[in-house]
Amino acid sequence: MKLVLYLPQIILSLVAIFIIARCFISLFSMRPAGKPKAVLINKDSGKKLAISTYETSLGRAKNCDILLASTLASRSHAVISRRKKGWFITDTDSKTGTFVNGEQTEGSVRIYHGDVITIGGVDYTFIAPHAGREDGAPPPVLNSGVSGGLVNLATNYEYAIENGRITIGRNENCDVVIEDRMVSRLHAVVQYTDEGWVVTDNDSRAGVGVNGYRIHGSEPISGGDKIMINTHIFVFKDYGETGRRDARG
């Protein structure tokens, strides 16, 4: 009898634990996987430096996100940041200064796709195809035709992404039709936006995974990323500036 009276208290404690555990599990597991959103290419060596976070520090110090080898670069030289309006570079009181297209920067300066950034005497080309100038010079490289592809890993069949958009789902009107009950009618969309390539989960039942992590809403993707639709895996191909599929050689 006592246990019966006590039972609600036990249930109450267990419910409290469940609520907290469930909320924190969701909070911890839903982190978007950081991936390159822009690239700096060393003009001399051709070496690519991936910019994978919203703020990336450059310098010779070990705690910088991108380590620079040039002895002319300061320990903490500059920060490249992704803001609401676009990409910015901020010189962080470096001794030799930061230059964008030959002009020394002061404070934060907005940078665009194709800009040449000089740090410590080394020239880097900033590559972020979705960060072109509004006035169109130099324009972001966008392909009106085929600009990417989705390769089904199981069949090795490649779906061409035309006009920067491809739909995936069970419905026969989708560009990629998957006959699987667990796949929603319009499950996901891969498209080219102002932010670059993104995959969007259309509130699907089974969800969308990118490189093994479940996404929520939209997630930026880049070439080589694996998109999981239930158990179906697609590899995303980005044909970038060279554009057309038939131009791959």
Place this chain on the structure above:
Amino acid sequence: MAKKAEDKALKMRKPHKRRPLKTIPMLILLTAYQLYLFSQLTVTNIKELEINYTMLVYFVVFIAAEWLYVILMRAIAKRRNFEIELIGFFLTGIGFAAIGSAKPDGLLVQTGAFLLGLIGFIVLVWILGDNERAMKLRLPLGILAILILVANIFLGSDINGARNWIVIGNAISIQPSEFVKIIFVFVGAATLEKLQTSKNLYMFIGFSAACVGVLFILKDFGTAVIFFLTFLLIAFMRSGDVRTIALALASAALGGTLIAMFKTTVKNRLATYRHVWEPEMIDGKGFQQTRVLIGIASGGLFGLGLGKGNVRDVIFSSTDLIFGVVCEELGFITGMAILACFMLFAVYAIRNARTSRSTFYSIGATAAAGLLLFQASINIFGVTDVIPFTGVTLPFISRGGSSMISCWALLAFLKAGDARTYLTTYGEIKKK
């Protein structure tokens, strides 16, 4: 072969098992949990169905506000993730239940403060959405914080030994240091975000010293310690830099001053610390701690039920000793769940640091989570005699309007640190 292994590894992670939290079902469960808690207090006589209608109104307003917030944010801001707010609602709900048991009169202020806190949360999340806007605000806010604290020296009233209250009329008393906490985190994060570019890092050291200094003059030692620890945490966020050493030195100097000023008060605190069970202390200076410890033991793992404990009759049971009330009436497990919330907030903020949209958000979230954890630890360990007892509130749970508003504002920093919060602001989800 390698491809197969890669695919296998991909499948092994089972991403689909980690489903995102479905907000509405969880909110229904949370509401059911809270309704059961509140029913223990509002239904005073179950056989004759006597209901305390005044209390019922507060609880209904509280639950309605939760639902309204979620519905509005889903519709207007297109938000889909509410884990942080749900944890905030959970903690606030437990606070409401414990206050309803210990001091029902306090629920009016608590309800009003919760509503203001929730509005403050929404506004602050919006402000933090634009880095440039936040940067512009840091100087005026820093000056405002100092002015508030200095005004406190002249206008403040002595309540419970600390001069940290401003009483307006006879009805409203506010604790300005609670609001300064929000500004402290804001200014700290905004200043250090520009750490590598500007010299105003030293301004933050000066700002911290001014805040802690004034709090000492106000004899609000508990809050001073919380500020100091948060200052250390913010300073620690950057390392491997000469400037960081300057920060560390400044904090050491601050700490030294702190202890020097602390001396006489610390003596009084230490007199009872670890001696609460001695015969001359048990019903004297150690009365509160011993009653809390007895309460925790008598409550057991699952608690006695709301309104059935004894700690609620002890002075300051709805503020400083609220942890004792929760443990006695809702059980040790619920008490530990509360502590776990603050710990996990801190772990989350640290883990989240790299994926945040800006260092400003990372530092703000870590500092806010750290501040909440420090405050909760000082309260919980203080009332259980693990550390000397100081009068600080348990975030979200204790009675206190200023504290409630401040806690929800601090939660906004955690929300801003979540990269999913500003999906529409950054155009990652288009508003329909």
